[in-house]
Amino acid sequence: MAFADERAHRSRVTLPQLLEQMPGRINSSDDTARQIQERRAKVEAIYHEARKKRQAWIEKTWDEKPISQARLFGEINKRVQGQPWAQVSAHGRRWREVIEVTEPAHGIGGGSGGASATACHRPSARRSDTKAAVASA
Secondary structure, three states: OOOOHHHHHHHHHHHHHHHHHHHHHOOOOHHHHHHHHHHHHHHHHHHHHHHHHHHHHHHHHOOOOOOOOHHHHHHHHHHHHHHHEEOOOOOOOOHHOOOOOOOOEEEEOOOHHHHHHHHHHOOOOHHHHHHHHHHHH
C-alpha cells in the first residue's frame, strides 16, 4: 500500500474510534458543554471571516491576465467534482481555498514528488492518460 493510501486508511480507522469515545468524555463534566459552545462559536467566527476573505480574493483575481490561481483552481474544481483525484504538487495553500477537499487523499503532495505520488494514488495515471483527459476536456 502506498504511503498516502496508508495515511488515508489510518484516518478512516482512527477517526471512528475517537468519535466513539467522545460522548463519555463530553458528559463527564457540567462545564464541558459550555466550553464546547464557546470554542465552537470562536471557530465558526474564524471560519466565516476566512471564507469572506477567500471569496473576496477569488472575485478580485478571477479575470486577471495571465490566468490567476483562483481561476485555474476554480476550473480544475469543476472538472474533478464526483471523481477520485489527488493534488500531488501543492506549492502554497491557495488551491485549497478554491478546490473542494473532501477526503484526506486529496492533498497528498507538497514537494517535487508529484509524479510518484500520482502513480501511487492512481496506478492508471500515466502520461498518456493525462493527455487523453486534457484532450477530451
